[in-house]
Amino acid sequence: MIVPVNPQKDEKACAKLGKATVRKRLKKYFSLAVSLAEGSGIQVCFETTPQDYSCLSGTEDCRWVLEQVNGLGLVYDTANMLPHGDDPLEYYEALKDHIVHIHVKDVALTKATLWDRMIYAERAKSGEVMKCCLFGQGVIPLKEILQRLDRDGYQGGYALEYSHPPKYPAVAEQNAKRLKEHIAFLNFSLKS
Numbered sequence: 001m002i003v004p005v006n007p008q009k010d011e012k013a014c015a016k017l018g019k020a021t022v023r024k025r026l027k028k029y030f031s032l033a034v035s036l037a038e039g040s041g042i043q044v045c046f047e048t049t050p051q052d053y054s055c056l057s058g059t060e061d062c063r064w065v066l067e068q069v070n071g072l073g074l075v076y077d078t079a080n081m082l083p084h085g086d087d088p089l090e091y092y093e094a095l096k097d098h099i100v101h102i103h104v105k106d107v108a109l110t111k112a113t114l115w116d117r118m119i120y121a122e123r124a125k126s127g128e129v130m131k132c133c134l135f136g137q138g139v140i141p142l143k144e145i146l147q148r149l150d151r152d153g154y155q156g157g158y159a160l161e162y163s164h165p166p167k168y169p170a171v172a173e174q175n176a177k178r179l180k181e182h183i184a185f186l187n188f189s190l191k192s
Contacts, residue, residue: 010054014055030065045075057080062095073101074100076095078105082107088141096154105161134178135185160179
């Protein structure tokens with residue numbers, strides 16, 4: 001998987017280049033990666049990014065890249081289209097034929113404090129900070145997404161973008177408990 005953006009450094013560079021040039025570069029370098037992987041059994045893919053300036057957050061931009069680069073796959077992160085202002089379910093429906101891997105996460109949207117602006121690079125189009133949270137407690141319709149993936153016969157891999165308990169980031173027992181809660185939500189969603 002290729003993630004072509006450094007959120008701490010690339011916003012000004014992308015703004016200076018402009019959208020057309022950013023897209024041209026994405027096409028050039030993703031095409032190169034796909035051609036280098038040809039015949040190796042490696043599936044080259046990119047993850048949607050939670051920075052709209054990257055031209056890889058919104059449905060339209062991601063569709064454009066996928067149509068330009070034959071053989072390129074998509075890693076669907078369930079929240080990374082929010083900075084562009086797209087709906088996660090509509091995004092899925094528009095790009096589901098290109099998805100080769102899933103990053104499952106839920107996010108709560110909160111007003112950005114000065115501290116939040118320093119720590120969290122991921123913001124929704126509204127300007128609110130995107131903070132990972134326990135599955136089912138945020139704004140992402142994970143149950144519906146998981147059910148659609150199952151309905152559509154998705155067979156690829158999943159990665160959980162895990163949210164540790166805020167008070168206990170380094171305590172193994174608390175993290176194990178939180179991970180079990182995430183998995184219980186996923187199991188319930190796929191069964192109901």
